[in-house]
Amino acid sequence: QSVLTQPPSVSGAPGQRVTISCTGSNSNIGAPYDVQWYRRIPGTAPKLLIYANTNRPSGVPDRFSGSRSGTSASLAITGLQAEDEADYFCQSWDKKLSGSWVFGGGTTLTVL
Amino acid sequence: EVQLLESGGGLVQPGGSLRLSCGTFGFTFSSYAMHWVRQAPGKGLEWVSGISNSGAITYYADSVKGRFTISRDNSKNTLFLQMSSLSAEDTALYYCAKDLRPGRNYAELDCWGQGTQVTVSS
Numbered sequence: 587q588s589v590l591t592q593p594p595s596v597s598g599a600p601g602q603r604v605t606i607s608c609t610g611s612n613s614n615i616g617a618p619y620d621v622q623w624y625r626r627i628p629g630t631a632p633k634l635l636i637y638a639n640t641n642r643p644s645g646v647p648d649r650f651s652g653s654r655s656g657t658s659a660s661l662a663i664t665g666l667q668a669e670d671e672a673d674y675f676c677q678s679w680d681k682k683l684s685g686s687w688v689f690g691g692g693t694t695l696t697v698l
Numbered sequence: 699e700v701q702l703l704e705s706g707g708g709l710v711q712p713g714g715s716l717r718l719s720c721g722t723f724g725f726t727f728s729s730y731a732m733h734w735v736r737q738a739p740g741k742g743l744e745w746v747s748g749i750s751n752s753g754a755i756t757y758y759a760d761s762v763k764g765r766f767t768i769s770r771d772n773s774k775n776t777l778f779l780q781m782s783s784l785s786a787e788d789t790a791l792y793y794c795a796k797d798l799r800p801g802r803n804y805a806e807l808d809c810w811g812q813g814t815q816v817t818v819s820s
Contacts, residue, residue, distance in 0.1 A: 588742065622806055624743070631810035632735075632743065637798055643808055675743050677805065686759050687733075687745040687805045 589614060589680050590690035597696040598666045606693045608659045608676030614688065616657035619679040623652055623661045626692075627672045635674075636661060663695075671697045700724040700809045702794050707814030714784050718814060720777040720794030728752075728772035731803035734779050735810075736790035746792070747779060750803050757803075761787075784818045791815050 591609040598604040608621065615621055623636040634643050636652035639659065651662045659678075663670055676690040706718040720732070733748040747768040748757040756768050767780040777794050792814050795807035 620804065620806075624807070626743075631793060631812055632795075632807070633810075634798065634806065634808045637806040637808075638804075643798065673742075677743075677745070677807075679805070683760060684763075686757065687748070689735075689743040689745060692742040 588691040589682075589688040590676050590678060592674075592676060592690040592693045594691070595694045595696065597698055599698045600666055600668065602666045603662060603664045604666060604695065605663075606661045606674050606676075606695070608661070608678075608690050610657050610659075610678060610680075612657060613682045614657075614678045614680040615654060615659055617679075617681060618654065619681070621652065621654050621659040622677040623650075623659075624675045624677065625670075625672045626675065632675070666697055668697050671695055700796065702796065702809060702811035704792065704794050704811045704814035707792060707816045709817045709819065710784055711820050712785055712818055714818070715780070715782040716784065716816060718779040718781065718792055718794075718816070720779075720811060722775045722777065722794075722796070725796070725809075726800070727770075727775040729800040731797040731805075732770060732777045733795045733797070733805055733807060734768065734777075735793045735795055735807070736788075736816075737793070737813075738787075738790040741790075744790070745805065748803060748805060749777070751801060755803065781816070784816075786818050789816060789818050
């Protein structure tokens with residue numbers, strides 16, 4: 587059971603907009619600690635899409651955007667493309683016990 | 699070009715030990731915090747351990763605290779993970795990853811290696 591909860595799967599048609607939620611608590615996202623988002627295509631290393639809630643690293647297209655509100659965060663992908671089909675993970679710091687970074691359980695995005 | 703190359707994985711018996719290495723290229727290693735993240739078969743990502751750019755500060759997941767030790771050699775641009783008292787639950791693909799911003803330890807992991815497989819089995 588992950589500390590950060592994500593839906594197991596989402597789907598959308600090419601060109602559509604999808605959002606992936608990440609629900610935490612007052613010990614992590616709601617503390618508030620920053621949220622990162624990663625994409626992992628099976629067989630490849632994860633890629634950082636969003637850091638510090640809303641920021642895109644160099645090279646990440648503006649089709650990807652992040653937000654945080656209260657104890658939750660969201661990743662939005664617009665103009666869905668076939669290449670977006672992958673697993674997406676959120677990540678934050680959790681201050682319980684001695685503190686550690688935690689990942690969400692992951693969401694599989696299917697492009698219909 | 700930034701590159702991270704893990705090595706040292708393999709098959710080990712329960713209770714055994716293993717030392718992972720991560721060679722790095724293409725950036726000023728001593729300026730960046732580094733981390734280990736693992737993914738067990740069929741499961742999601744799990745952060746394992748992190749270390750500040752100087753090596754003075756280390757962090758561990760509760761699941762590995764007291765069994766794993768992270769370290770770095772800034773003169774050789776190399777990150778290490780010493781693992782002991784291994785169990786089947788430690789079976790995973792282990793990635794090393796670099797923090798995005800120099801001098802900060804925020805686990806904003808912008809570059810990852812391809813991973814090294816650790817299998818704990820008798």
